[in-house]
Amino acid sequence: MKKTLSILFIIFYASYGWTRPLSVDEVAPGIFVHFGKHQLPDTINHGAIANIGFIIGKRCVAVIDTGGNPDEGRALREAIRKQTDKSVCYVINTHVHPDHIYGNSAFKQDKPRFIGHHNLARAINSRASFYIARAPEQLGINLTEADLVVPDKGVKKHLVIDIGDRKLMLTAHPTAHTDNDLTVYDQQTDTMWLSDLLFLEHIPIIDGSLKGWIAVMERLGKKSYQRVIPGHGPLVTHWPEAMQAQHTYLNVLLKEIRIFIKQGGFLEDAVTRIGYSQKNKWHLFDDFHKKNVTTSFAELEWED
Amino acid sequence: MKKIIWLIPLLIGLPALSQAARDEYAWNNELKEEFFAGKKIIESNDVIDIEVPYRAEDPALVPLKIISKIPQTKDRYIKRILMVVDKNPYPFVGEFEFTPQSGKADLAMRVRVNTYSFVRAIAELNDGSLHMAKQFVKASGGCSAPIGADLDAAMKRLGKMKFKFGDDLQIGKPSQAQLLISHPNITGMQMDQVTRFVKKSHFMDKLTVTYNNKPVLTAKTDIAISADPNFRFYFIPEGKGELKAEFSDISCETPTSRKVCKSISSYSKSQTITP
Numbered sequence: 001m002k003k004t005l006s007i008l009f010i011i012f013y014a015s016y017g018w019t020r021p022l023s024v025d026e027v028a029p030g031i032f033v034h035f036g037k038h039q040l041p042d043t044i045n046h047g048a049i050a051n052i053g054f055i056i057g058k059r060c061v062a063v064i065d066t067g068g069n070p071d072e073g074r075a076l077r078e079a080i081r082k083q084t085d086k087s088v089c090y091v092i093n094t095h096v097h098p099d100h101i102y103g104n105s106a107f108k109q110d111k112p113r114f115i116g117h118h119n120l121a122r123a124i125n126s127r128a129s130f131y132i133a134r135a136p137e138q139l140g141i142n143l144t145e146a147d148l149v150v151p152d153k154g155v156k157k158h159l160v161i162d163i164g165d166r167k168l169m170l171t172a173h174p175t176a177h178t179d180n181d182l183t184v185y186d187q188q189t190d191t192m193w194l195s196d197l198l199f200l201e202h203i204p205i206i207d208g209s210l211k212g213w214i215a216v217m218e219r220l221g222k223k224s225y226q227r228v229i230p231g232h233g234p235l236v237t238h239w240p241e242a243m244q245a246q247h248t249y250l251n252v253l254l255k256e257i258r259i260f261i262k263q264g265g266f267l268e269d270a271v272t273r274i275g276y277s278q279k280n281k282w283h284l285f286d287d288f289h290k291k292n293v294t295t296s297f298a299e300l301e302w303e304d
Numbered sequence: 305m306k307k308i309i310w311l312i313p314l315l316i317g318l319p320a321l322s323q324a325a326r327d328e329y330a331w332n333n334e335l336k337e338e339f340f341a342g343k344k345i346i347e348s349n350d351v352i353d354i355e356v357p358y359r360a361e362d363p364a365l366v367p368l369k370i371i372s373k374i375p376q377t378k379d380r381y382i383k384r385i386l387m388v389v390d391k392n393p394y395p396f397v398g399e400f401e402f403t404p405q406s407g408k409a410d411l412a413m414r415v416r417v418n419t420y421s422f423v424r425a426i427a428e429l430n431d432g433s434l435h436m437a438k439q440f441v442k443a444s445g446g447c448s449a450p451i452g453a454d455l456d457a458a459m460k461r462l463g464k465m466k467f468k469f470g471d472d473l474q475i476g477k478p479s480q481a482q483l484l485i486s487h488p489n490i491t492g493m494q495m496d497q498v499t500r501f502v503k504k505s506h507f508m509d510k511l512t513v514t515y516n517n518k519p520v521l522t523a524k525t526d527i528a529i530s531a532d533p534n535f536r537f538y539f540i541p542e543g544k545g546e547l548k549a550e551f552s553d554i555s556c557e558t559p560t561s562r563k564v565c566k567s568i569s570s571y572s573k574s575q576t577i578t579p
C-alpha cells in the first residue's frame with residue numbers, strides 16, 4: 001500500500017513538473033540537514049553531494065547552503081515548505097564550491113538576503129565563467145549567470161542575524177578550506193554548522209591554505225559544541241574528537257611536504273610520494289589527494 | 305539478430321566519439337596558421353618531448369616538463385620553444401628563447417589547463433626547422449577552477465623571487481636552476497555581475513634570466529602560466545658568477561585579446577653563485 005502510494009506520488013510530482021522535497025533530518029529542534037553521499041560530482045548525481053539544510057526561527061527560515069544544482073535547491077525549498085509556512089529570509093552560503101551554492105537561484109522568488117564571507121562574491125565572479133562552461137559535461141546540468149547568485153551582504157568578521165527568538169552567529173574565517181569559509185552557530189541549541197571546514201569520511205579538499213586550515217581547526221578545537229554539522233559526513237556529537245582524522249591528515253601533509261621541499265624535491269614527485277599512509281582512512285582519496293598535495297606544495301614553497 | 309544490427313552502429317560510433325574529445329581542430333584550422341603561417345612543422349619527439357600528467361589533478365597547477373633531446377652547441381641548438389594549450393580561452397602559454405649558454409634547453413613550469421586538451425610545444429632550431437611534440441591532458445579537479453587558491457596571499461608577496469639550486473652545480477657543465485616568482489597571474493576571466501571587481505587580467509608578460517649578463521632564458525608569457533610562476537632551466541656556471549632574473553607584468557582589458565594592455569611594473573632579483 002505504501003509502495004503504491006509513493007509510486008502515485010512520483011507520477012503526480014513528475015506529471016505536474018513539481019519537485020519532490022529533499023529528505024532532511026531534524027538534528028536539533030528546528031535544525032534540518034540533508035546529508036549528502038560521498039561521491040564525486042558527476043552527471044548522475046548532478047553535483048548533489050554536500051550536506052545542506054535550514055534553521056527555522058519564530059519569524060522566518062535561514063537556509064544554509066542550497067545544493068549542487070538548481071533542482072536540488074528547489075527540492076530543499078519543498079522540504080522547507082513541508083516543515084513550515086514561514087518565509088525564507090536568509091540564504092547563507094558557507095563558501096564558493098558548486099555543491100553548496102548551485103541551488104541558490106531556487107530561492108530568489110522568496111527575496112531573501114543572500115549572505116556569505118566578504119570574499120565570496122569575488123570567488124564566485126572569478127570562477128563563474130569556468131563553472132558555467134563546465135557544468136554540462138561535468139554535472140549534466142545547464143547553468144547561467146543567473147544561477148550564480150552573489151551575496152548582497154559580505155561578512156567581514158562576525159554577523160549576528162535574528163530569525164525570530166533565535167540568533168545565529170555567522171563567522172568569516174581566514175583562508176582555510178577556501179578563502180571564503182563562513183560558519184553558522186546556533187546559540188539556542190549549541191550547534192555549530194562548520195560545513196566544509198570539517199570533512200568526515202570524505203577526504204578533506206584543500207582549495208585555500210593548508211596552514212590556514214590547520215590554524216582555524218586548532219582554534220575551533222578549543223571550543224566545546226554540543227553538535228557540529230560537517231560539510232561532508234555524519235552529524236558530530238563528540239567535539240573536538242571528531243576532527244582528529246582531518247587534523248592528522250592535514251598535519252601529515254604539512255610535515256612531509258616541508259621535509260620534501262627542504263630536500264630539494266619537485267612538485268611532480270611530491271604528488272606520488274607524500275601522504276599515502278593516510279590512504280585507507282578516506283573515501284575518494286585517489287580523486288583528491290594529489291590535488292591537495294599540489295595546492296599545499298605551492299603554498300609551502302613560499303614559507304621562508 | 306535484431307540485437308546485432310543495433311550493435312553495429314554503436315560500435316562504429318564509439319571510436320568517433322573518443323576522437324571528438326581529442327580533436328585537433330583548433331590547432332589545424334586556427335592556431336597553426338596564427339603562429340606558423342606557411343611553415344612546415346615536423347611532428348616528432350626527436351628534438352623535444354613533453355612530460356605532463358595525463359590526468360591533471362589541479363587544473364590551476366599542472367606541472368609540465370619539456371625535455372630536450374639535443375645538446376645546445378654553437379652549431380646546432382634550440383633557439384625558441386612555443387607552448388600552446390589548444391582549448392584554453394587564450395591558447396598561447398609562452399615563448400621561450402634559449403642560447404648555447406643555456407647548456408640544455410630543458411624547461412619545467414606549471415600551467416593552467418581549462419579542459420580536456422592537447423598541450424603542445426614547438427621547438428625552432430637555429431637552422432629554422434620546426435619540431436613539435438604534443439600530449440593530451442585531461443583536466444579534472446572537480447570543484448577547483450584554474451585560478452590560484454589564495455589570492456590575497458599571492459597579492460601580498462607579488463614581485464618576490466627566489467632562486468633554488470640542487471647540489472650538482474658544476475663549472476662548465478649544464479646545471480639546473482629553479483626560479484620561483486610570486487605573482488597571482490590573474491586571468492581576468494571574471495563574471496561581470498558585480499562591477500566593483502577588477503575584470504582585467506594581470507599577468508607576467510616578460511621574463512629574462514641572465515648569467516654574467518648573458519641571456520640564458522628569455523620568455524614571453526601569458527595567463528596560462530599558473531599563479532606563482534615557477535621555472536626550472538639550465539645554465540653553465542663558470543666559477544663565481546651572477547644569475548639575474550627580471551620580469552615585468554601587464555594588465556589587459558579583456559582576457560582573450562592583447563590589443564589594449566598597459567604595463568604595470570618590473571621586478572628583478574640577482575644571486576651570486578659559487579659552484
Ligand SMILES: [Zn+2]
Nearest residue numbers: 050099196231
Ligand atoms: Zn562541499
Ligand SMILES: [Zn+2]
Nearest residue numbers: 095097177196
Ligand atoms: Zn567545499
